[in-house]
Structure formats: structure tokens, C-alpha cells
Amino acid sequence: MCHVVVTCRSMLWTLLSIVVAFTELIAFMSADWLIGKVKPLRSQEPYHPMLGIYGRCTRISHMQLFRQDTLCGPYAENFNEIASGFWQATAIFLALGIMILCTMAFVSVFTMCVQSIMKKSIFNVCGLLQGIAGLFLILGLILYPAGWGCQKAISYCGPYASAYKLEDCSLGWAFYTAIGGTILMFICAVFSAQAEIATSSDKVQEEIEGGKKLICLL
8 A cells, every 4th residue: 555655854855856867967968068268259249159068059140130149059960979088988977877867856756655665765775876876977077077188179278278177268057067966966865864764764654554645744
């Protein structure tokens, strides 16, 4: 029989799991990883092009309309066209981590009704998998700066850009968001133990034995 168990700690863990998954996904898809050196446009104010792991944002000028548009999209039509082997590895590790996080975020919603499978706590299993996803994310973030010496990055950052040296570029919000999401993910993985404790407490068991199907506890 399904008993819906909702506690503050289990609900917070579920919300954190969802937030972390979306945070990492948005960061991965963004082109705002590197902000390139200033590029002037005729009769227009200068701008900073942006370069992501597989995408980029640039501006095109319409001389007849006297305006400029920002054009964003993937520069790589397939995986092999990603600018650097290090960025290809980064894409693989981030994608693996994000797939695990999205799966855990989906599963976390159902922990209100199902807290264990085959006598194994779902919270503990999810927390372990979130920790593994975090390791994938860390590997991806460590390898990413090693690709700054690729020709694509040099065209954005200047001829002296190299591995772990940005030269004329700066880091965009997507890189910092990915780091923040990774830190938050480890907090989420640790907090899964608290969610397990909250949903298996004596008070919850008393409510179940009392015949309640919906149990809400602080």
C-alpha cells in the first residue's frame, strides 16, 4: 500500500534535486562560458562575442537597417566538430552527470510515495548516484580550461591564449553556474541522508500504523 510521506527535509531534498539538475542543464546548453575580446562593428558600439562548449553567440550588422542582431547557435554540427578534444571530454562528462541528475530529480518526486525498493532506501541510492554525478561534473570542469589553447578559443581570446590561460577572454556566467550547481549537488547528496532519516522516523511509523495514507510532518 502506498503511503504518501512528506517532511520538510524530504521536500527540501526533492526541490534541491530538481534545481541542481536544471541549473547544470542550463549551464551546459549556454554559450556564455567564455566572453571574448572586444570586437568593433561599423557604426555600432563594440561587443563581446561568447563561446560555449559547442555553441557561440555573435552579432551581425544590418547596414541598411542600422541595427545589429545577436545570433546564437551551435558552431559544431556534430560531436567531432567540437573545437577541442578536451571540450569533447568535458561534454561527455557533463552530459553523463546531467543525465544522472535529471533521472534523480525525476525519481525524487516519487519518493513521497515510495521510499524503498528491494529493501534499499531510495534516498540513499539517489544520494550515492548524485555523488557519482558530481564526480563526472568535476572532471568535466577540470578538463574544460585545458581546451583554451584550441584554435577556436584563440580566435576569441587572442593568439596567446593557451591551456588554463585565458589571455583576453573572461569567464561567463555559465561556467560559474556549473561550479555553483556542482557544489549545491554535493550538498544535495549529503542531505539525502537527512531525508531518509525524516521519512523513516518513529513518528512516521506511528502515523502509518494508525492507518493514515497522507502523512505530513515538519
